[in-house]
Amino acid sequence: DVNDVVLLGKALSDPTRVRILYALLQSDLCVCEMVDALEMGQSTLSSHLQTIRQAGVVETSRRHKMVSYALTAEARPLIETIISSNRSALEADRRIARDQVRVQERIQLRKNDVCVLGPGQLDRSEDTKK
Numbered sequence: 001d002v003n004d005v006v007l008l009g010k011a012l013s014d015p016t017r018v019r020i021l022y023a024l025l026q027s028d029l030c031v032c033e034m035v036d037a038l039e040m041g042q043s044t045l046s047s048h049l050q051t052i053r054q055a056g057v058v059e060t061s062r063r064h065k066m067v068s069y070a071l072t073a074e075a076r077p078l079i080e081t082i083i084s085s086n087r088s089a090l091e092a093d094r095r096i097a098r099d100q101v102r103v104q105e106r107i108q109l110r111k112n113d114v115c116v117l118g119p120g121q122l123d124r125s126e127d128t129k130k
Contacts, residue, residue, distance in 0.1 A: 004056065011055035012082065015095075016040070017048050021071070021079055022096055023103050024058065028070035030115040036122035037102040066115050 011017055019038055023029060031049075035042050049069060052058050057075040061068050071079055083090060090096050106122050109115075 007055035008057065008078075011052045011057050014048065014051075016044070017052055018090070019096055019099055020045070020048055020052060021057065022083060022090060023099055024069060024071050025076075025079065025083060026100065026103050027107055028061075028068050029103070029106075030063070030066040030068045032066060032117060032119045032121070033103070033106045033115050034069070035119040037106045038099055039102070042119065063114050064116070068115075 011021070016038075020034065023034065023037060029037070031042060031045060034040075034045055034049075038045065049058065053060070057072060057079065058069050059072050061070070102122060109117055109121055
């Protein structure tokens with residue numbers, strides 16, 4: 001119905017929410033991983049995730065103690081099309097480019113494909129590399 005279209009528009013109407021959706025195209029992510037990869041506070045992230053959830057674009061699942069977010073099967077093709085149609089503009093954005101690198105780095109910290117660390121681990125792991 002028309003409300004679904006409005007909620008989808010709202011989910012896409014903020015640069016932070018676009019960054020979140022772009023990151024979720026790479027992989028399902030828990031809040032800890034998104035906090036680290038997108039370099040934002042948990043409360044800010046949660047607020048944006050709530051808007052995206054209301055649009056029916058993401059779903060949650062619990063893995064051990066962590067809540068993981070994923071694009072819904074129904075929304076993924078639409079989000080992929082929107083991102084693909086705007087890929088050059090999005091990839092030109094330095095934040096999104098940095099997000100993509102940090103998402104991959106954060107995923108590498110998983111154990112048995114599950115986040116077992118809290119937020120702030122990515123920067124700590126980078127400190128130990130120096």
